[in-house]
Amino acid sequence: MILEMTTIGLSRLQFAITAMYHWIFVPLTLGLAIIIGIMETKYFFESKKHGNSASAEFWKKTTRFWSRIFAINFAIGVATGIILEFQFGTNWSNYSWFVGDIFGAPLAIEGIFAFFMESTFFAVMYFGWDKVSKKFHLVSTWLTAIGANLSAVWILIANAWMQNPAGMVFNPDTARNEMVNFWEVVFSPVAMNKLLHTSTSGFMLGAVVVIGISAWYLLKRRDVEFAIKSMKIAAVFGLVSALVLAYSGDGSAYLVAKHQPMKLAAMEGLYKGEKRAPLVGIALLNPDKEITNDEDPYLFDISIPGALSLLANRSFDSFVPGIEDIINGGYEVVDENGNVSKALSFEQKRERGKLAVEGLREYQQSLKEGNDSLKAAAYTQLQDNFDYFGYSFLDQPQQSIPPVALTFYAFRIMVILGGYFIFFFIAVLFLTHKERIFSIKEQYKNFIYWIMILSIPLVYVCSQSGWIVAEVGRQPWTIQDLLPVQAAVSAVNPGNIYATLSIFFVLFTVLLVAELKIMFNQIKRGPDNLS
Amino acid sequence: MDTLYFLQHYWWALISLLGALLVFMMFVQGGETLIFGVAKTDVERERIIASLGHKWEITFTTLVTFGGAAFASFPLFYSTSFGGAYWLWMSILFLFVIQAVSFEFRNKAGNLLGKRSYDIFLFLNGSLGTFLLGVAVAMLFSGGSYNVDKINITNGASNVISTWTNPLMGLEAISVPFNLLLGLVLLFAARSLGLLFTINDMRSDSEIFANAIARCKKSLLMSGLLFVLLFVLFLVMLFLRTGYSVDPLVGTISPVKYKYLFNMMELVWPAIVLLVGVVLVLSGLSGAIFMKESSPLNKYAFYITGGGTVLAVWSLLICAAYNYTAYFPSLVSVQDSLTLFNSSSSKFTLTVMSFASLAIPFVLAYIVIVWRKMSHSKQSY
Secondary structure, eight states, rough: GGGOOHHHHHHHHHHHHHHHHHHHHHHHHHHHHHHHHHHHHHHHHHHHHHHOOHHHHHHHHHHHHHHHHHHHHHHHHHHHHHHHHHHHTTTOHHHHHHHHHHHHHHHHHHHIIIIHHHHHHHHHHHHTTTTTHHHHHHHHHHHHHHHHHHHHHHHHHHHHHHOOSEEEEETTTOOOOOOOOHHHHOOOOHHHHHHHHHHHHHHHHHHHHHHHHHHHHHHHHHHHHHHHHHHHHHHHHHHHHHHHHHHHHHHHHHHHHHOOOOHHHHHHHOOOOOTTTEEEEEEEEOOTOOOOSSSOOHHHHEEEEEEEHHHHHHHOOOOEHHHHHHHHOEEEEEEEEEEEEEOOOOOHHHHHHHHHHHHHHHHHHHHHTTTTHHHHHHHHHHOOOOOGGGGGGOOOOGGGSOOOOHHHHHHHHHHHHHHHHHHHHHHHHHHGGGGGGGOOOOOHHHHHHHHHHHHHHHHHHHHHHHHHHHHHHTTEETTTTTGGGGGTTTOOOOOHHHHHHHHHHHHHHHHHHHHHHHHHHHHHHHHHHHO | OOOHHOOOOOHHHHHHHHHHHHHHHHHHHHHHTTTTTTTTTTHHHHHHHHHHHHTHHHHHHHHHHHHHHHHHOOOIIIIIIHHHHHHHHHHHHHHHHHHHHHHHHHHHOOOOSSSSHHHHHHIIIIIIIIIHHHHHHHHHHHSSEEEGGGGGGTTTTSOOOOEEEOTTTTTTGGGGGHHHHHHHHHHHHHHHHHHHHHHHHGGGGGGHHHHHHHHHHHHHHHHHHHHHHHHHHHHHHHHSSOOOEEEETOEEEEEEETHHHHHHHHHHHHHHHHHHHHHHHHHHHHHHSSOOOTTTHHTTTTHHHHHHHHHHHHHHHHHHHHBOOOOOBBOOOOGGBBHHHHHHHOOOHHHHHHHHHHHHTHHHHHHHHHHHHHHHSSSOO
């Protein structure tokens, strides 16, 4: 299948692979940095109170161990990050111009404020134990954590803008979107929610990894104090994060319903919309279902009546459009000011998109000819229809539908695992409180430890699924309604992308295996024997 | 003065400064070229890598920020150069990816590829990575084979705005002598700075590293000489070059003989900056090679040469675009060449970014503080 792919498909695959690799390492650093900060703060106050007591040394050792795990991930996170940044130019050059005016500012600010903070203070955090004062070291560790999280802020704002463009106008002179309100870009509800949801998912992941690794020590009956104390901190931090994550997840679904109804329909496998729409809990999708046939979308399903309407519109009785409704239009929509109108069909949007493109072409033509009246008319035509600009690049309604099965299942995996982790943290808190875990029978105890260890791969699956929902669910759009992938790519022929894609894949896989082997090795050595 | 005009020039000056600082920070890359050859024993190799390992992230971050700032301020350059010279940039990226993991992974048990592989990665990054980056930067003067037509976005199937016409997608730049030359200049500049850094660093344990320091000095004589000679040759070739000038009123672009020489003469201040830079580089290098350790020129040779390099590179990058110069000429369609005026972000975005840029002195200050603190105490053996 890959051999038949075009420039668009290959560029997408290359970006997806890089992003997914990047997202293996980054969320761990987001969460782990804060957990390390908490541990070092404990060390700092212990040593301040009691000097170099056993307790202070314990926290120092604990901090240093988790810092080592952080460092191994940090380097490879940086390596995959630079590829993502440069790929905007190498493989998505049209996109880079079309939105560079908006996307670039957060990226530059990220560089100035966040990247240097993270990399400079990371050097102190990792190498500076014997070189700087305890206070300076502690501040550096927290600045590393803040820097790591700030790095995520700006890129997420940029991503949110792509899902819900705000604070810009299209300038026909330069043929691109230009920012007119920075705060609208930064503080758009989609951006705020995405920020909260993604950062807390990283926090949760970090917490689960700390608990899982600690459980391995308990399973091996070694470094028990280190493991149990690490677990306690991670469980509290993880539970708080998971609760905020769930709350922002709900907000996220609400915003998707508002701004990306097609994504919501794909998440639910909803073809025909309805009032009191049910939320599908578990279901098997019917692979034969197309918009052109009347097959049932599910082979079986367990659904909660009305819950989707409540989730999407905060009202049981509201109508949630399905994929077919969005393509056929005609249902009622209420805009931000409370005005009611009929939704446009795919064909109508496409027509208007074509009018926008025609307006832009005529505008540029009139510029060359110096024809002011044509210019004014073309400008109006462009701006009146610009909201649908991207539809002009699509030929068939099917092209406006994201891959339903992938989005649907990824969404379920994310939500079910997210729910599991709330109970997981509560259980870990309960078991570690007063060391209850040690009074459990041996065979059960080991079983529990294994659950904790195996939760590590699960949290990665959960986290990656979240990104699949966000990114696959918004296809075909790089920028919602304005620029589909086919109008965003660079003119690089498939052969070249095959080559770079293969190099990336092999390189990242080798580095991932090396990284895991190094990490397992460090874990085996334990906190007392860091190499 | 028109605000947009000012902002375009302000941001070009800033990203040029970032590029110049990057060249200075590439002493890390230069240092990586020493691990095979100059370093003869494991202790020496470990020391060089450990010291560079504390600094590489700042160099890497400077590169990432350079990319981000270029995207933000001149997005058409980003899309045209990166999307066109695809293989050149991708090769550079691969060579930096393998660096990022190597410092951390090389000494760890279970690192899959073995220590030597990671050392080779570092060497490749330091040599080939530096060289290719120089080739890419040279294209700001020598240009590339591309077309730009913004209205292409309305063209249905063939809607790409910037298209590259050479099927080698950027690799052809390596065959241009001018580009090759700048690649070599950058390589020897980085190596000289790497040697100066290493000499400085090893001095705190001079009893252990006396032989290594002597070897570094010997190597510095050769590297420094090549750096200076090749740089002079590059300047001669640059000043004899035909550049492209943009008409500020109508935007048409036309060739001008000796454009870069005229830029220096007409703007004057970049010429002064260049001159000061060259004097500093020469003083630093000769201080390190010929003077006693107690003399300030020898003691601070790394910083003096580094400072000189920053000034020289900054001046040349300014010269590439200021004075109505097309900074990335198109070899196939001159009128499509990029200028500060047709490739920048909007006035609003540049203004927002300019407010953010006020934090740069603060960022530089904490980097310097951390650098000083981390450099004070000796490493243990």
